[in-house]
Amino acid sequence: MIKKRWSFSGLQAVVGLVTGLISIVGAAYSAVDTLRPPSSGDVVVAVRDAGAQPVTAPVVEVLGADNTVVTTMIPGEDGVARRALVPGAYRIRVVHPDYREAERAVQVTPDKTTELTLVLERKPRAIATTTPPPSPAKVASTATARPARAPARRGNPVDDAAESAQRGISAGRRFLSRFGL
Numbered sequence: 206m207i208k209k210r211w212s213f214s215g216l217q218a219v220v221g222l223v224t225g226l227i228s229i230v231g232a233a234y235s236a237v238d239t240l241r242p243p244s245s246g247d248v249v250v251a252v253r254d255a256g257a258q259p260v261t262a263p264v265v266e267v268l269g270a271d272n273t274v275v276t277t278m279i280p281g282e283d284g285v286a287r288r289a290l291v292p293g294a295y296r297i298r299v300v301h302p303d304y305r306e307a308e309r310a311v312q313v314t315p316d317k318t319t320e321l322t323l324v325l326e327r328k329p330r331a332i333a334t335t336t337p338p339p340s341p342a343k344v345a346s347t348a349t350a351r352p353a354r355a356p357a358r359r360g361n362p363v364d365d366a367a368e369s370a371q372r373g374i375s376a377g378r379r380f381l382s383r384f385g386l
Contacts, residue, residue, distance in 0.1 A: 259284025
């Protein structure tokens with residue numbers, strides 16, 4: 206019976222194999238920790254009017270440090286919007302056509318919920334003055350003398366965006382109601 210002894214080169218091969226496996230496992234462990242996304246924090250914004258009632262269809266903008274819009278949220282009927290954000294300093298701005306703009310700074314921390322309630326102040330309404338209708342003779346003379354004007358623009362881009370968002374929300378609710386949701 207012949208016994209085979211380990212040679213020096215065989216021992217080197219085993220040590221090299223074990224060292225290689227340890228290196229691969231260590232690299233994989235480091236990669237898992239490095240590739241893991243940073244933990245986020247939640248921001249919950251409640252939008253209310255002066256009577257503590259939810260404001261429907263406001264536009265909630267999250268602004269970054271360089272004053273750029275990071276994300277936009279439209280709260281539901283309860284006036285609450287929620288979004289997960291990377292930890293850091295932000296400003297929350299709420300815009301609605303019937304209310305004054307409100308803005309507040311927040312600090313988002315990892316794995317925590319930052320709650321914010323913004324109370325919007327209603328814009329003053331323009332008082333409409335009524336004038337008696339012009340006489341028919343005056344209407345006929347001014348209709349031929351003046352060219353027709355284009356209709357006046359209704360609002361600003363924020364008003365148009367809020368109205369469009371409200372139409373989209375209403376259409377989505379009608380669609381979901383077909384399925385009993």
